[in-house]
Amino acid sequence: MSDRWYEKAVIYCLDVDTFADSNGDGCGDFRGLMGRLDYLSRLGVTCIWLNPIHPTPNRDDGYDVSDFYNVDPRFGNLGDFAELLHQAGNRGIKVIIDLVVNHTSDQHPWFQSARESPDSPYRDWFVWSETAPSDRHQGMVFPGEQATTWTKDRKAGLWYYHRFYKFQPDLNINNPEVREEIKKICSFWLQLGVAGFRMDAVPFIIEQTEPGNPDSPKDLDFLSDLRQHVQWRKGDTVLLAEANVEPAELTKFFSDAGGSSSRIHMLFDFMLNTRLMLALARENPEGIVDALQDTPKLPDGGQWATFLRNHDEVDLSRLTADQRAEVFAKFGPDENMQLYGRGIRRRLATMLGGDRRHLELAYSLQFSLRGTPVLRYGDEIGMGDDLAQDGRNAIRTPMQWSLLPNGGFSTAKPKDLVRPVISGGDYGFEKVNVTLQRHDPQSLLSWFERMIRTLKECPEVGSGTCKHVDVPVPEGVLVHRADDATGTMVFVHNLCNNPGVVDLSSLAEDAEFPNDVLADQEYAEPGALDKLDVAGYGYRWIRLRRQL
Numbered sequence: 249m250s251d252r253w254y255e256k257a258v259i260y261c262l263d264v265d266t267f268a269d270s271n272g273d274g275c276g277d278f279r280g281l282m283g284r285l286d287y288l289s290r291l292g293v294t295c296i297w298l299n300p301i302h303p304t305p306n307r308d309d310g311y312d313v314s315d316f317y318n319v320d321p322r323f324g325n326l327g328d329f330a331e332l333l334h335q336a337g338n339r340g341i342k343v344i345i346d347l348v349v350n351h352t353s354d355q356h357p358w359f360q361s362a363r364e365s366p367d368s369p370y371r372d373w374f375v376w377s378e379t380a381p382s383d384r385h386q387g388m389v390f391p392g393e394q395a396t397t398w399t400k401d402r403k404a405g406l407w408y409y410h411r412f413y414k415f416q417p418d419l420n421i422n423n424p425e426v427r428e429e430i431k432k433i434c435s436f437w438l439q440l441g442v443a444g445f446r447m448d449a450v451p452f453i454i455e456q457t458e459p460g461n462p463d464s465p466k467d468l469d470f471l472s473d474l475r476q477h478v479q480w481r482k483g484d485t486v487l488l489a490e491a492n493v494e495p496a497e498l499t500k501f502f503s504d505a506g507g508s509s510s511r512i513h514m515l516f517d518f519m520l521n522t523r524l525m526l527a528l529a530r531e532n533p534e535g536i537v538d539a540l541q542d543t544p545k546l547p548d549g550g551q552w553a554t555f556l557r558n559h560d561e562v563d564l565s566r567l568t569a570d571q572r573a574e575v576f577a578k579f580g581p582d583e584n585m586q587l588y589g590r591g592i593r594r595r596l597a598t599m600l601g602g603d604r605r606h607l608e609l610a611y612s613l614q615f616s617l618r619g620t621p622v623l624r625y626g627d628e629i630g631m632g633d634d635l636a637q638d639g640r641n642a643i644r645t646p647m648q649w650s651l652l653p654n655g656g657f658s659t660a661k662p663k664d665l666v667r668p669v670i671s672g673g674d675y676g677f678e679k680v681n682v683t684l685q686r687h688d689p690q691s692l693l694s695w696f697e698r699m700i701r702t703l704k705e706c707p708e709v710g711s712g713t714c715k716h717v718d719v720p721v722p723e724g725v726l727v728h729r730a731d732d733a734t735g736t737m738v739f740v741h742n743l744c745n746n747p748g749v750v751d752l753s754s755l756a757e758d759a760e761f762p763n764d765v766l767a768d769q770e771y772a773e774p775g776a777l778d779k780l781d782v783a784g785y786g787y788r789w790i791r792l793r794r795q796l
């Protein structure tokens with residue numbers, strides 16, 4: 249049986265600054281988060297992924313780091329962070345942090361020194377060009393907010409490369425000193441006790457940028473090198489990469505030539521994410537079936553991280569223009585809901601019109617499909633978004649804890665909050681908050697607790713295989729199964745609003761004593777599996793077999 253912790257984890261992603269403010273200054277902090285660890289523990293979370301925690305000018309929500317060896321003073325100090333790691337560990341919760349080393353902030357002392365003089369020891373830590381690169385109007389990640397990928401620095405008299413905003417100069421991965429520094433950064437945080445890293449922008453970290461070449465070579469071997477390094481420092485360290493690349497490219501991020509995973513352990517499953525969105529919009533699971541069938545087999549130890557929403561826009565760039573238009577029409581019809589021409593800046597609850605059955609269906613799918621589930625803070629209570637905020641900040645509003653002022657997030661004056669709390673309407677803290685839902689066994693929060701508890705009794709989900717079960721089904725219904733040495737689960741999900749009946753009698757020989765372990769409602773016993781009812785937007789998790 250696999251004992252790789254990340255295959256059985258439930259990951260919860262949060263921004264410290266919008267989670268819980270302990271000192272009333274309007275910004276969330278480590279002490280505030282510490283006070284909420286019991287909440288996360290009860291929810292069933294086993295790993296917290298913290299969005300960037302370092303000092304930052306904060307022009308990209310912390311993804312513009314100005315010191316990799318410290319924490320943002322708004323959150324507390326390194327002592328508070330070490331205490332957080334200890335307290336989380338006491339509850340069996342691991343902590344991973346964002347590792348943002350594709351670029352620094354332009355305020356980072358390395359960049360400030362580099363631009364100062366050709367003799368600076370940091371000059372070659374960044375990527376320069378003497379002339380204006382011909383591809384400077386290509387490859388922008390934030391169209392509309394970012395004009396180019398190269399900008400002329402007046403002090404240096406040179407052009408510098410920035411895959412993202414112009415205040416985020418790219419580090420030069422070709423420089424061995426930069427590689428060593430990245431390893432040193434990892435060592436530092438591992439020494440403090442983090443369990444691993446969510447690596448930001450991995451395809452760009454390994455890009456060996458050549459001015460004028462929009463398709464510069466990539467050095468994937470750096471990932472092997474980094475993996476060896478972190479694993480030597482701490483054997484069960486996990487690298488979880490953000491790499492939204494073509495399916496054919498994916499396996500290279502896990503290993504060089506098959507065998508077992510020797511590079512990144514986990515990749516966010518962007519392909520499945522996009523297909524899930526399409527399937528939910530169409531109320532038809534075909535896209536998910538394709539994703540389950542098309543995606544390459546992972547090397548041993550390689551794992552997907554499965555998500556519905558994260559801290560960025562829903563990225564629909566890998567859909568065809570027609571498919572994208574369909575998802576926009578359903579989930580983000582107003583221009584104000586869309587971003588960068590490819591995405592939607594909304595939470596799932598608002599995209600699904602607050603329909604509780606539809607929400608349960610969506611999360612039941614996410615958590616039962618392949619990989620390790622990643623949940624964004626606030627989604628467990630169905631928080632909404634604030635479209636009055638700029639860009640991606642719409643989905644980065646403070647956590648809604650209670651009916652207290654500012655939703656219990658902070659005692660500061662509303663004008664001093666890091667971002668306004670959503671108030672009023674269907675998604676305001678007055679209606680959507682943890683305290684109300686904690687007292688209600690029928691709430692979405694209570695459902696999440698039950699669902700995650702059940703998931704923990706199904707170890708084959710996550711560490712086992714996940715396959716589409718190809719039987720005739722009513723339109724809208726998806727059947728998939730999870731198998732490993734411990735047993736077999738089968739899942740029936742109805743993505744549309746019409747009830748259906750499914751015949752799974754062909755699985756009878758794998759079924760010892762089939763029974764529902766989680767469902768949207770009480771159904772008749774599965775019996776011979778030949779007449780399984782499933783309600784509109786309904787779902788059934790059926791245990792077929794248990795080995796040990």
Ligand code: NOJ
Pocket residue numbers: 308311348412448449490559560
């Ligand atoms: C990806 C992160 O998810 C996003 O939030 C950030 O803006 C970019 N990388 C740049 O670091």
